Amino acid sequence: MSESLSKPEGTLSLQTIAMPADTNWSGDVFGGWIxxxxxxxxxxxxxxxxxxxxxxxxxxxxxxxxxVKVGDVISCYTKILKVGNTSIQMQIEVWDSHDDSRLPKRVTEGVFTFVAVDAQGAKRQIPEQSKQRFLAQVSQV
Ligand SMILES: CC(C)(COP(=O)(O)OP(=O)(O)OC[C@H]1O[C@@H](n2cnc3c(N)ncnc32)[C@H](O)[C@@H]1OP(=O)(O)O)[C@@H](O)C(=O)NCCC(=O)NCCS
Incomplete structure (x- = not known):
C-alpha cells in the first residue's frame, strides 16, 4: 500500500480516543488495541x-x-475491496489526529476478511442486492 497517499480512503466507520489504559510501558498505544x-x-x-x-x-x-499517543483521536476508514459468496475483503486504514490541529497522519493499515454468518454462527450468502450495489460502485471508479 502506497506511502504517498495523503488522504484517507473509504468510509469513516469508527472514531475513538487513545486512553492511558491502552498504552505500553513506553507510553505508546499497544498495536493490539489498534x-x-x-x-x-x-x-x-x-x-x-x-x-x-x-x-x-x-x-x-x-x-x-x-x-499512537494517549489523547490522539483515531479514525478508522474502511473500504470494501472484494465481495465473494459469503466473504467481504476490506482495506482498513487508521488515521491519527491531535488536538493541535496538525494534519492527520496515516498510522496503520491492513486487509481484513469478514464472513457473513447467521444466528448460529454458520456462514450465509451475502445478499444479492448488496453484491450488485458493490459491483455498481466499482464500475463507476
Ligand atoms: C467464519 C466461519 C463460519 C466460516 O466457515 P468455514 O466453513 O471455515 O468457511 P469457508 O472455508 O467455506 O470460507 C468462507 C469464506 O471465507 C473465505 N476464506 C476462508 N479462509 C480465508 C482466509 N484465510 N482468508 C481470506 N478468506 C478466507 C473463503 O474463500 C470463503 O469465501 P467465499 O464464500 O466468499 O468464496 C468459520 O471459519 C468460523 O466460525 N471462524 C471463526 C470466526 C471467529 O470466531 N472470528 C473471530 C476471531 S476471534
Whole structure:
C-alpha cells in the first residue's frame, strides 16, 4: 500500500480516543488495541453491507507506520475491496489526529476478511442486492 497517499480512503466507520489504559510501558498505544479498533470498524461496515452478523476470518498485510499517543483521536476508514459468496475483503486504514490541529497522519493499515454468518454462527450468502450495489460502485471508479 502506497506511502504517498495523503488522504484517507473509504468510509469513516469508527472514531475513538487513545486512553492511558491502552498504552505500553513506553507510553505508546499497544498495536493490539489498534487492531481491535480496526476489527470493530470493519465489522460495523461488513454487518451494514451484508445486513446481518459477520465474523472475522483473516487479518493480513498489517503495517504499523508510526506510534499512537494517549489523547490522539483515531479514525478508522474502511473500504470494501472484494465481495465473494459469503466473504467481504476490506482495506482498513487508521488515521491519527491531535488536538493541535496538525494534519492527520496515516498510522496503520491492513486487509481484513469478514464472513457473513447467521444466528448460529454458520456462514450465509451475502445478499444479492448488496453484491450488485458493490459491483455498481466499482464500475463507476
Ligand atoms: C467464519 C466461519 C463460519 C466460516 O466457515 P468455514 O466453513 O471455515 O468457511 P469457508 O472455508 O467455506 O470460507 C468462507 C469464506 O471465507 C473465505 N476464506 C476462508 N479462509 C480465508 C482466509 N484465510 N482468508 C481470506 N478468506 C478466507 C473463503 O474463500 C470463503 O469465501 P467465499 O464464500 O466468499 O468464496 C468459520 O471459519 C468460523 O466460525 N471462524 C471463526 C470466526 C471467529 O470466531 N472470528 C473471530 C476471531 S476471534
Amino acid at each position: 487492531v481491535s479498533q480496526m476489527d470493530l470498524a470493519g465489522a460495523i461496515h461488513a454487518e451494514r453491507f451484508s445486513k446481518g452478523r459477520c465474523a472475522t476470518i483473516s487479518i493480513n498485510q498489517m503495517t504499523f507506520l508510526v506510534p
